[in-house]
Amino acid sequence: MSKYLIIGVLLLPMSISAQILNQDASGKSSIVTGGSSLNIDIAEGLMKINHYGYSKDKTILYGFDLQGKNESNIATLFKEGQFTPKAELSFLIGKRSVKFSEPLSAKPVDNTELQKLGPIADEVYEKLVKKNFTGCKDANDVETENSKKFRKALDDLPLQGYENIIVNIYGLISGLDAKDTECSPKLKAQAELIINGIRGELIFSEIVKLKEQIESRRSASAEYVPNTTLFSYLRAGFTGQEFKFDRGKVFGSYETRFLDTLNLGGFVEIGLTRQWKMNYIGFNVGYNYTNNFSSLEEDDYSFSKDTALTDGTLKKSKSFKAYSGDFGKLGKVYISFDYLKMIDLGESHYIMTGSYFRSNISLKSSLEKSNTVLGIGVNYINGASGRFLGGVYLQTDDLFGNRDLGMGKSIQFGVTARFSLGSIFVFK
Numbered sequence: 001m002s003k004y005l006i007i008g009v010l011l012l013p014m015s016i017s018a019q020i021l022n023q024d025a026s027g028k029s030s031i032v033t034g035g036s037s038l039n040i041d042i043a044e045g046l047m048k049i050n051h052y053g054y055s056k057d058k059t060i061l062y063g064f065d066l067q068g069k070n071e072s073n074i075a076t077l078f079k080e081g082q083f084t085p086k087a088e089l090s091f092l093i094g095k096r097s098v099k100f101s102e103p104l105s106a107k108p109v110d111n112t113e114l115q116k117l118g119p120i121a122d123e124v125y126e127k128l129v130k131k132n133f134t135g136c137k138d139a140n141d142v143e144t145e146n147s148k149k150f151r152k153a154l155d156d157l158p159l160q161g162y163e164n165i166i167v168n169i170y171g172l173i174s175g176l177d178a179k180d181t182e183c184s185p186k187l188k189a190q191a192e193l194i195i196n197g198i199r200g201e202l203i204f205s206e207i208v209k210l211k212e213q214i215e216s217r218r219s220a221s222a223e224y225v226p227n228t229t230l231f232s233y234l235r236a237g238f239t240g241q242e243f244k245f246d247r248g249k250v251f252g253s254y255e256t257r258f259l260d261t262l263n264l265g266g267f268v269e270i271g272l273t274r275q276w277k278m279n280y281i282g283f284n285v286g287y288n289y290t291n292n293f294s295s296l297e298e299d300d301y302s303f304s305k306d307t308a309l310t311d312g313t314l315k316k317s318k319s320f321k322a323y324s325g326d327f328g329k330l331g332k333v334y335i336s337f338d339y340l341k342m343i344d345l346g347e348s349h350y351i352m353t354g355s356y357f358r359s360n361i362s363l364k365s366s367l368e369k370s371n372t373v374l375g376i377g378v379n380y381i382n383g384a385s386g387r388f389l390g391g392v393y394l395q396t397d398d399l400f401g402n403r404d405l406g407m408g409k410s411i412q413f414g415v416t417a418r419f420s421l422g423s424i425f426v427f428k
Helices: 112-132 145-160 165-174 184-199 202-219
Strands: 005-010 035-041 046-054 060-070 085-099 228-246 258-276 279-291 297-309 312-324 329-346 349-362 371-382 387-396 411-421
Touching: 060 228, 112 145, 112 184, 112 202, 145 165, 145 184, 165 184, 228 279, 258 329
Parallel strands: 005 411, 228 312
Antiparallel strands: 005 387, 035 046, 035 411, 046 060, 060 085, 085 228, 228 258, 258 279, 279 329, 297 312, 329 349, 349 371, 371 387
């Protein structure tokens, strides 16, 4: 039974957002939350950028994913004639709801008042930031990058709740670059003005008071319902793939045998993501109208043309990849499941462990057989900043050996990097 095994190592000293967690080798995951990032998988020749934002009242999640991949792997990315591109663009819209902790044995806490205060607090906070934070500009009257990052961090703080908003702002201040003697003092002074404004607004103290009441109810019992965030979403998109198709030896000329092929497809899915305390679960089901490109056989070719000259022969040649086999379009129904657990190491450092499952059910087995993907992963995270600092994952693309992938494709090793904004919010 042939297995397709992928081992990936994540070396990520950069900031990583939480918009897609537990991403597999194909760039997919059923766990989504707010954020933006650029993801690069060197082994797979894959680059993905995505952004998920919230509506003003933080109840609607919306965004997009744009993904590009070289099917011939990263080694041939810059070799003329051997680049086999595949692109994917999708859009997502979803509903976000939050439930606060409360004891099971006690009378349920009415969160209605607290939920009503949220949008009001958002408006007050937004006005305080707009009034007091002017940023820092360089000699050309352009806002500096440090100022832009600090402004974005201030805008994102409400996602972590208002009960610790002042502490969180002080945390941002402590993270300012001490070497930036021109802008850091200005940003610190402006942030302190925002803190003073928050202390003068009654609504923030009301939120803290209500949260303390809920926490006191929770502490009255050993059993309680964890803090929970639930996302339900709809995602749809389309794919485009270009490659050179080999029609076979019966076609005598280069032009008739090797065809430049552009293939389009699309997909739609519905899914759920649930976060409670330090756990994430994702599930989705969808339909994908695609092709059986992965079942085709890849070969390397070299094509030459001779031109007779008076003093000799001029030879012009080029190398390229082509794919052969029974090619066609088909539909697939897919089911995805992801689970992640964050383990607290102390001092805002975490290990995130998890697994994922993908079932791809082919509706035309004569072109491509169904397959099952199973993977596990471990990542190290700085919870204070939301940064992924490194990790590994292990994945099999053919759990039950339905496909004959061949020994040449049995093992791959690669490096993935991410560049992003935002952070993971951990419910304690």
